[in-house]
Amino acid sequence: MPYRANVSEFRFMFDHVVGFDQVAATDRFGEATPETVDAVLTEAGKMCEEILAPLQRAGDLHPARLENGVVRTSPGFSDGYRAIADGGWIAIAADPDHGGMGLPMSMTTAVNDMMSAACLSLQLAPLMSQGQIEALEHHATDEIKDTYLPKLISGEWVGTMNLTEPQAGSDVGALATKAEPNGDGTYAITGQKIYISWGDNDFTENVCHLVLARLPGAVPGTKGISLFLVPKLIPDEAGNPGVANTLKVVSLEHKMGLHGSPTAVMQYDGAKGWLIGKEHDGMRAMFTMMNNARLGVGVQGIGAAEGAFQHALAYAQDRKQGKTENNNITDHADVRRMLATMKADIFAARAIALANAVAIDMETATGDADWAARAALLTPITKAFGTETGMRVAEMGVQVHGGMGFVEETGAAQYSRDVRVTAIYEGTNGIQSMDLVGRKLMDGGEAAYRLLDEMESEAEAARTALPDLVDPVWQACETLRETTEWMVEHAPKDRFAGSVPFLHGFARVLGAHYHLKAALADPDGPHQRLAAFYIHRLLPEHVGLLAHARQGATALFALSVEDLAS
Template sequence: MSYRAPVEDFSFLFDHVIDVAALRATDRFADASADVTQAILLEAGKMCDEVLAPLQRNGDLTPARLENGVVRTSPGYDEGYKAIADGGWIGMAASEEAGGMALPMTLTTAVNEMMSGACLSLQLAPLMSQGQIEALEHHASDQLKETYLPKLVSGEWTGTMNLTEPQAGSDVGALTTRAEPQSDGTYAVTGQKIYISWGDHDLAGNVCHLVLARIPGAPAGTKGISLFLVPKFIPDANGNPGKRNGVSVVSLEHKMGLHGSPTAVMQYDAATGWLVGPEQGGMAAMFTMMNNARLGVGTQGVGVAQAAYEHALDYALDRKQGRTGRDGTGTIVDHADVRRMLITMKADIFAARAIALSCAQAIDMATATDDPQWQARAALLTPIAKAFGTDTGIAVSEMGLQVHGGMGFIEETGAAQFSRDVRVTAIYEGTNGIQAMDLVARKMMDGGEAATRLLDEIQTDAEAARTTNPNMADAVWQAVETMREATEWLVAQDELNTRFAGAVPYLHAFARVLGGHYHLKAARADKGGTREVIARFYIQRLLPEHASLLAHAQAGEADLFALTPEELAV
């Protein structure tokens, strides 16, 4: 299955759309020069094209399997993981003290997207480790950092995140896993966790689990939850894997897609664990990892969208079917509806990619400056990046199937795998509905100030674009006005259910406006070029969707609850 890493697109975004220059102007990221950035993009792209992409079908056709308590990974995954680890791609954003490169999350996000597009099932392993690295850097004791971080950064060990239980999904506070204090300062962790990505495997020397559990006597709900580091093998005095811990794999989930990624049901039987952060501080520590993962998952959606687009484009350029009444290649790419699908795919990929990179840039600026406004910007963009990125992955993969016609329904073409693999991204790390609810509630606790500042910036850029791209600039400017009015209405609603009823359309409207903003910037930088053409398509045909979405967002909740549960069943 072919994949071509979009290195040129990232270079264009960094040079003309995402303010990477601001990052390089900080002391924290001064070393991330244009030359360094380009060299990293090229090297990572080469690895994705030549090493990871050939593994995409292997994972689907020969899934990970559980044999005698040991998870065996798909053919070739060992070499693919070795290439990721040896290249230093896991620890790109990690501190130099831990053996990382201390590079911007913006650049890490670009590399993660390329790995996701090449082989999403395998990319999940380093993504989980990256989240654990960040959580340990912020919350773990010096002793834990010294023991675990270098090995996680190097890829010698891998990390996981254990939240969900059979009775406790998004309602994490309902968990029953317990952690009994031991005389040596450790804890005996007992319980079962489900949906654990890369919960076990044969690629690395140890698997390190971050596990949410409750210490006896702790209050009910999320406030009583603590976080523990529970390794598969307990490190010995030299920091090497020692005796086997009380951790086992009950089973592997039989999934719709992502067959190469082992998703485990994990059992903890008085397993030795170490507290990460303070007692009852588990949610704060885990959210450090989850916020990292939410951006990463949004990026996964964009990566799969890129791969699905390339796959569909190759087919459209080759498949001869019907007549279009116009001169052309004689293939289905000459059909107007196929063109509509392909350019929609391309335009939405650009928008979703730009949103994800802008979110990463805000995270980097917050890290470099400690500016609360950058922190608020990163928080605001995270749910949008996650939800719109994954929804784009799903939509583009579905359009890719449609471009293939009947052949898209045949597994041998590989088109269906993109849809099956990416579908879960809208569910894990907080469903997209939860992301939208977070956006309209928690992220609006400032009265909409962060959102308003962002809208002000977009409107200022649209004003500046009126001299070069007047029609597109006017459309973006007016869309911002509509978005501003809807945001003012939203923050005036005291009843949260009123906000929640329209949360998903509000998030998508915001994403549409952001997409128009980034496309307009691209059009200004590529006057008369391909990107201006794509921007015009997006702004004329896709941006107007924001108006109907906002009408939906402001419709309230009454009609959603007008029918009783019994009436819904009729």
């Protein structure tokens, strides 16, 4: 089934749902005119349809492999990556001083969504580079920027992120990789890192690893971690790839999905690296890349959901089963329910992600602390809800196919297998929810309350036009406000016990808000009908989710491990 890039949907959301006009009105992003946005999205969509989408099955059927220490990528991936790089799609938001387009993150987010829908395994490579580019822009020396950024932005070189070790997963502070000063401003990096997405390839000139390591005498935990840039090939004086560094790919993981994306175990044996940022301040620098990646991974989930939905819809429209009006299974109530749920949830998750990107753009353009707080608040919601949507939609896609969904040849199962890891990497979704009720409510809930004030104000303004949709949205906002107040008032243990349902309840209400805005912009159109479906059938889930969130930790931990094992 050919993938169709829904460029018109992104334009609709930019114009009517997520407030992109505010971004385009700033001096920083004044070049993001409607004409520019249309041109960029149209060309990116064409590339996704014609070049990336045909690679989706190839990556699954012919996985990346390690041969004699060399990573061999899936058939066609080299040409696909070259199309991404040559089109400038890696560096839409990167600094023009080093070759980037300097356009808003909102546009990068839309393009990443389309690339993820077309071929998620390959999209991971430019996503890693995007995060590294941002980290270097914020924390590297001018010399490092001048050497590495033009190559990363052009796609000649690719970036990775090295955090995890066999004994240090989410507990990053337990890492054991060492960095010893060489006496010439460089460092010798020694240790092993695992789960390194696109740790190597056979189509770029160099691979640039950002590696967390510990300097001699550093304190234990995350406060003693530093960040280093460790290239596969050490640049010579002219900035070209030179001698091989002392690092290697030990093995590639055998994974449930994303077979086209090589996930490497990396070994560093005194490899030469350069400090990024200050000594012992590596987590702050790495979080620049991680926050970029958390938005990007949420969008991966949404893109995968879009691909799965289009795949399921095409199958349902072609599948004849019983006597129905349209002579296909879309007329069966349960199939129609699943397809509508898929479509409505994708819209909600996509709107949250784009609103997150708009907040990042407004912070970049204005330096306003309120926009920074909005972006921070939306990041864990985007990551967790976007990836959960990807998993749910892909699973429903298998169900729509019926028995054929369980048969690999149809390709439906691949979406479910590929997207599953997105809820795990870049901070598990449980960690995202703890971040939301912990760090993101440390302001006493002010950022959340400002967002709720806007949501309720916009609902009130729409009461006359769409009263049947406004009232449930307004009431849901009030329930979310009360639950946020509960979270602010209670101890961390109680918050954490209800953090996952709180995040999903928050996302449910946010999704209704954006669906309502779409309905107002499209009266009597498909967005209005989709909004009615979401608000009347999916939004009610927030009641149970937020009630769950307010239960605290007592009953949860009263259920002992022995009880669970009995």
